[in-house]
Amino acid sequence: MNYSKKIIDHFKNPRNYGKIKKPSAVGQVGNKVCGDVMKIYLKIENDIIKDIKFETLGCLVAIANTSLLTTLVKGKTIKQALKIKKEDLVKKFGKIPSIKIHCSFLAVEALKKAIENYYEKSTNSHVRRNR
Amino acid sequence: MKRIYLDYAATCPVDKRVLKEMLPFFSEKYGNTGSLHSFGQEAKIALEKARERIADLIFAQTEEIIFTSSATESNNLILKGLLKKNDHLIISCIEHPCIKETAKFLKTKGVLVTELKIDKQGFVKDLEKSIKKNTALISIIHASNEIGVVQDIEKISKVAKRNKILFHTDAAQSFGKIPINVKNIDFLTASSHKIYGPKGAALLYIKKGLKINPLLHGGGQEQGLRSSTVNIPAIVGFGKAAEIAKKEIQEDYKKQIKLRNKIITQALKIKACYLNGDQNKRLANNINLRFSNIEGEALTMKLDLEGIAVSTGSACASTKLEPSYVLLALGLKPQEAHGSLRISLGKYTREQEIDYFLKILSQSVKELRKLSPFK
Structure with missing residues (x-):
């Protein structure tokens, strides 16, 4: 298959994979039945993503995309991270077979879910504190 | 980087002896088999020689072999050429798409279709229970293109005969690899490129006396069952490939089964690795x-980056994202089917290649x- 050098590189040498021990937030999307599951761990301090790690069960595109996304997000503010669109990843990687595009969307969705999880957690802790 | 081909079930390289036999038929002996002159005659002689070689491999008579362009065409020809409205057709749930989709099409034309389920080992079940008064044909794949399981076609053909039903088998994967005798088979499909012949040639065996309708009408080639100018180079290659298969079938089988068993034994040592389909048959x-x-x-792509060509058991890599229906029919969950891999060996596969493959596999x-x- 004719994937770009960049996508192959991220597949062969995935960046930031694994778990974060005490994450500020976790996001998971997909399910085993459809074949792709992505999990993103975030360590957030002062609204800045200090660390990000991922775990992916999926195809080449799914793995490479989550890896690429983590490199784009690390060190950025939450606001900046939320600005990353699904299409941005596709652009960065060049051509992806159209049937595989949904696999690349999952990475962005997992990140959004992790950030949502972060907000939920912090709201909850505010509520707890205010009580 | 050295490349290792372990996808012979998809297609094979053309045997050099086959290619040599084919070459004169492109620019020297290029006649049309229908012509009366010497060019036509030499083409016709070559065509009939190929037919003899192929008939010889499966113990058929020469006039029972109809050449087509692909196994897909042969399978379309037998189903569409035989069945009519209100006929009942029995197939299995693990047929190749060219049977499955043709059956689906025929349903829209009023043909009734039953798909037999398979057991956990991959063998069809409930055949006798599914027979109806109007069952006209049983079509069961001889060896699965995905899981390689070989059905007991002797037994199936006996059931068919006892119930006075015609029996067809798609032998694209088994023809030339395991001995086949068409004595109790009414129709059989086989393909050239799975036995080291060229692509573009295949056959439908039709037992003497049985009549079907053609898909293509025209000049009446192949006893009126397959009008089209005869693809002589490809058919000559197919014939040579069959002749070689006849001679080398035992030797190839022994060599490959040893390598196959080595892969199975070694791979099953990898944590949470399982074999899909029966281990022996x-x-x-x-x-x-x-x-x-x-x-x-x-996993397929990881192996490809190391030069190893295998196929995914799941159809994810091709046009559909659904897991393989064959693996689901075995009773696997979708997530299990997604994690499957098909490795298929050939006569050029060497033991060092298998050792390298096993090393890269466990690493990947x-x-x-x-x-x-x-x-």
């Missing part, structure tokens, strides 16, 4: 493995599992 060249918590396409599985959220 399967083609000598087929291994279908399943790995928990990783995805087959990612480990690496992908490191990435997986499920351990």
Whole structure:
């Protein structure tokens, strides 16, 4: 298959994979039945993503995309991270077979879910504190 | 980088002896088999020689062999050429798409279709129970293209005969690899490029006395069953490939079964790795493995980056994202089917290649599992 050098590189040498021990937030999307599951761990301090790690069960595109996304997000503010669109990843990687595009969307969705999880957690802790 | 081809079930390289036999028929002996002159005669002689060689391999008579362009065409020809409205057709749930889709099409034309289920080993079940008064044809794949399981066609053909039903088998994967005798078979499909012949030639065996309608009408080639100018170079190649297969079938089988069993034994030592389909009644060249918590396409691509060509058990890499219907029919869960891999060997596969493959396989599985959220 004719994937770009960049996508192959991220597949062969995935960046930031694994778990974060005490994450500020976790996001998971997909399910085993459809074949792709992505999990993103975030360590957030002062609204800045200090660390990000991922775990992916999926195809080449799914793995490479989550890896690429983590490199784009690390060190950025939450606001900046939320600005990353699904299409941005596709652009960065060049051509992806159209049937595989949904696999690349999952990475962005997992990140959004992790950030949502972060907000939920912090709201909850505010509520707890205010009580 | 050295490349290792372990996808012979998809297609094979053309045997050099086959190619040599074919070459004169492009620019020297290029006549049309229908012509009366010497050019036509030499083409016609070559055509009939190929037919003899092929008939010889499956113990058929020459006039029972109809050449087509592909196994897909042969399978379309037998189903569409035989069945009419209100006929009942029995197939299995693990047929190749060219049977499955043709049956689906025929349903819209009023043909009734029953798909037999398979057991956990991959063998069809409930055949006798599914027979109806109007059952006109039983069509069962001889050896599965995905899991390599070989059906007991002797037994199936006996059931068909006892119930006075015609029997067809798609032998694209088994023809030339395991001995076949068409004595009790009414129709059989086989293909050239699976036995080291060229692409573009295949056959439908039709038992003497049985009549079907053609798909293509025209000049009346192949006893009126396959009008089209005869593709002589490809058919000559097919004939030569069949002749070679007849001579070397035992030797190839022995060699491949040894390598196959080596792969199975070694691969099953990898953690959470399983074999799909029966271990013994399967083609000598087929291994279908399943790995928990990783995805087959990612594994296929990882192997490809190391120069090893295998196929994913799941259809994810091709046009559909659904897991393989054959693997689901075995009773696997979708996530199990997604994590499957088909390895198919050929007569050029060497033991060193298998050793290298096994090394890279276990390494790649480990690496992908490191990435997986499920351990």
